[in-house]
Amino acid sequence: MKKLVLPLLLFMFLTGCNDDQKTLEVNDIGGEESEKVKIIMENEEEIYSGRAIFVEDQLLVAVQAKPWLDYKKTKIEKNLKKKLEESFPEYDITVSSDYKLYWEAQKLLKEDDGEKLKKKVEKLKKLKKEET
Amino acid sequence: MEQEKFDKIEQEITPRTPYVKNVLKAFFVGGLICTIGHAITYFYIIFFDFTEKTVGNPTVATMIFLSMLLTGFGLYQKLGQFAGAGSAVPVSGFGNAVISAAIEHRTEGFVLGVGGNMFKLAGSVILFGVTSAFVVALVKLILVSTGVIEW
Numbered sequence: 001m002k003k004l005v006l007p008l009l010l011f012m013f014l015t016g017c018n019d020d021q022k023t024l025e026v027n028d029i030g031g032e033e034s035e036k037v038k039i040i041m042e043n044e045e046e047i048y049s050g051r052a053i054f055v056e057d058q059l060l061v062a063v064q065a066k067p068w069l070d071y072k073k074t075k076i077e078k079n080l081k082k083k084l085e086e087s088f089p090e091y092d093i094t095v096s097s098d099y100k101l102y103w104e105a106q107k108l109l110k111e112d113d114g115e116k117l118k119k120k121v122e123k124l125k126k127l128k129k130e131e132t
Numbered sequence: 133m134e135q136e137k138f139d140k141i142e143q144e145i146t147p148r149t150p151y152v153k154n155v156l157k158a159f160f161v162g163g164l165i166c167t168i169g170h171a172i173t174y175f176y177i178i179f180f181d182f183t184e185k186t187v188g189n190p191t192v193a194t195m196i197f198l199s200m201l202l203t204g205f206g207l208y209q210k211l212g213q214f215a216g217a218g219s220a221v222p223v224s225g226f227g228n229a230v231i232s233a234a235i236e237h238r239t240e241g242f243v244l245g246v247g248g249n250m251f252k253l254a255g256s257v258i259l260f261g262v263t264s265a266f267v268v269a270l271v272k273l274i275l276v277s278t279g280v281i282e283w
Contacts, residue, residue, distance in 0.1 A: 074282055099174075099183075100184060101183070103178055128183065131185065131186070132189070
């Protein structure tokens with residue numbers, strides 16, 4: 001029994017980091033914009049998952065940085081925001097790698113009521129700015 | 133000659149400290165405490181309006197509160213005996229140090245006993261914590277202003 005513990009642990013450690021499948025989700029507005037966002041996120045090497053929410057003139061993108069790249073989150077956010085701004089100059093873009101925004105974005109993906117959606121996105125933008 | 137002989141005999145008789153075993157125990161118990169802390173972090177993120185940036189404060193407060201309860205019930209000292217540094221290094225060890233000192237000096241009265249001795253152990257944690265935080269912030273400030281890293 002004791003001899004099995006070490007190989008088992010090693011196995012768990014090694015399989016934990018073996019997942020290259022990217023999960024990308026965009027809320028349903030139709031048109032080429034959602035495809036465009038998906039392509040941009042697909043090309044971003046440093047993230048493993050991303051969710052984008054379009055509402056009126058707002059675009060909220062919540063991503064998750066790869067575990068070992070957690071320390072340069074702000075840089076990843078900045079780069080992605082720059083790329084998105086080039087493709088969507090007419091949108092007010094918010095990019096975040098925070099887990100809170102990522103989690104809330106999942107709920108917003110299913111939200112159909114435009115008014116509510118906008119309110120929630122505004123709230124998330126405010127949360128992102130909070131420091132303490 | 134006598135002294136050397138004594139030293140030799142002493143070394144033969146003293147049981148060897150099981151360093152590897154102690155380190156492993158500390159590693160796993162410390163890791164377990166940190167896993168619980170992380171679970172609390174996600175709890176606050178998911179059910180309350182905290183972001184990764186702001187969730188640190190309520191998490192630390194909860195961990196200290198839990199370890200204070202455990203200390204009061206006499207359970208944390210058992211854990212400390214088993215895991216050593218694994219239970220002392222995470223922030224829950226801080227709560228333990230505060231409450232155990234308070235309990236120990238309870239008989240000396242509230243002001244001079246509990247109040248005066250509560251931070252006997254934890255005081256040094258606060259002092260060196262603040263000092264090292266200042267030094268780290270200084271290093272970061274220098275690195276940021278020279279352009280090596282960003283905020």
